[in-house]
Each structure stands twice: as structure tokens, then as C-alpha cells.
Amino acid sequence: QVQVVQSGAEVKKPGASVRVSCRVPGYTLTDLSIHWVRQAPGKGLEWMGGFDPEYDEMIYAEKFQGRVTMTEDTSTDTAYMELSSLRSEDTALYYCATDVAVVGAVPAFGLWGQGTLVTVSS
């Protein structure tokens, strides 16, 4: 059973940054298109960004441009999502999502991590 493993819950103060990690044990990042989706309390799913293998670049939702950075460490096959200038509205469950059956294109998300709760509070 393929799993997606994310880092643990975080509590941050307003204005700080948070970094969440994501791994798919048994798979290399070069074979995956990792994306990040969040869900704030009582809200729907919101795509934040991810890797587009067709253009070999990270793509971001306009809402997060300038505040989010998504990176990949190929030496450890770990993807990271860093969100800066945190505010209370960023309190949410952050998911890493991908699919191992699709190579070379953005996939529908057949695999999801367990979610990482980020709480922003003073």
C-alpha cells in the first residue's frame, strides 16, 4: 500500500513561517508531481500549488504568490511547502497530494497524505 507521509502539527505566531514536508516512501520525486491542498475550518478544499512536469516548474495559486515556496530535495526525495507571513486565516489542515500512476503530467490526486494541522495563534 503506497503511503504519503507528512510532517507533524505546527503552532505558529502571526507573521512567522511554517514548513511542511512530504515523502512517498519507495518513490523518487522525479517520478512524481507533488501538490499541496489546504482546508481551513468549515471551508472547502483549496489548491495551493505544485510541480508541473510538462513545463518542469512549480506552479502556484495566485492567492499565495509571493508567500509560498514549494521545493524538492531529491537527495532525500522529500517535498516541502513553506508559507510565510502567517495570519490567523492560514489556520488549516495542509495536505500533500499526488499519484504514482501518472508520469509527465499533472495528475488527479489518487494519493493523499494524512494532513498537517497548522495553527496560527498569538
Place this chain on the structure above:
Amino acid sequence: VLTQSPGTLSLSPGERATLSCRASQSVTSSYLAWYQHKPGQAPRLLIYGASSRATGIPDRFSGSGSGTDFTLTISRLEPEDFAVYYCQQYGRSPLTFGGGTKVEIK
């Protein structure tokens, strides 16, 4: 923009559920997916490519549509099907999710 309707669907087990997803512009190559989301769980992919069932998804779930209008049909609701359902387009950036349809027990 993806607009889902209705916002809430109140039905009984055994009934048929029809969920709609309308896009503001044509979805590239029918790259339209449907997900089921229950509290405390990660979303679950049901349908990709507008009409292909994901691995392990029961055949009571079916997807149809093209262009700007898509439908998820659950032929006979089972107790475990009561959840929130989202459509998503993944054919072009930015990827987008619809606002969701909650299927609740009547």
C-alpha cells in the same frame, strides 16, 4: 471557476444522487476529477478524466460530461456515501476545486 450544485443534497439510503459541476470555461481534455471527503479523513479520488473510476471505487459511482458541464451520479446511496463531494479541474493552471456538495441523510 467551478460551480457545484446543489450545495446540499438530502437523500435516503438507496436513493439516486446527481451532483453537478459547471466550469466557467471548457475543461482541457476532460481533466475533471471528483473526490469524496469525510470528516477526519483525507479526500478520496472517485473519478478522473471525467468518467474513469479510480482503483477500488464501486460501480455505483459514475461520472459523465464534457466541456463545461459535468455530473457525478451515485446510483444507490449506501450509508458510507454520505459525505462532501468536490469536483476539480487539473488540465490547466491554476488547478481549481468546486465549492463542494454535501450529501446528507434525509
